[in-house]
Amino acid sequence: NLEVDYESDEIASIFYATLAFDKELHPDKVKRQMSVSNGKLSVHFEAFEARFLRVSYSAFESRFFVFRYYVSILLDKEVVLLAIPTFFFISL
Template identity: 70%
Template sequence: MAAIVHAVAPSNQTWDFSCNLDVNFESEEHALIAYTALSVDKELQPDKVRRVMSVSNNKLSVHFEAIEARLLRASFSAFVDVLTLATRTIQEFGRN
């Protein structure tokens, strides 16, 4: 399962900055809950930041790309904040 934000950088811009985030969950169900909750938040500047998410083997994987380091940092930081909230909610209310 993957969510791809379709965006094309203008021809004078390149996706020079990237990072990956892998989060292991207790179950595939928990990983899918996090994926579903996080996939509704689209990037605010899709022409400058891309995010691709997938779930496999109890793991949520996220790949970020951006045209500037500061945009990558801001996107990654905001995503981790929401991921932390989703993970705490799953721990509190999720089925085992």
């Protein structure tokens, strides 16, 4: 599980809409569920094999960091970058 606190439903929803657009390459082997609540983006991954989980999470993380960078530029807010942690607490 991955949870990022944006302290804003608006920013969390922007991230959700953008990241939800990309579907899993192997939906039969990896499932990703995303939700927004109280300014937090929550992502839950499930996989039948650890390697599929690693690949899925790694791809998601790459898209997340690129999008985080562009959101900070487009919104012209340092607050956006500060509100988004550069690490996640993950529980498998």
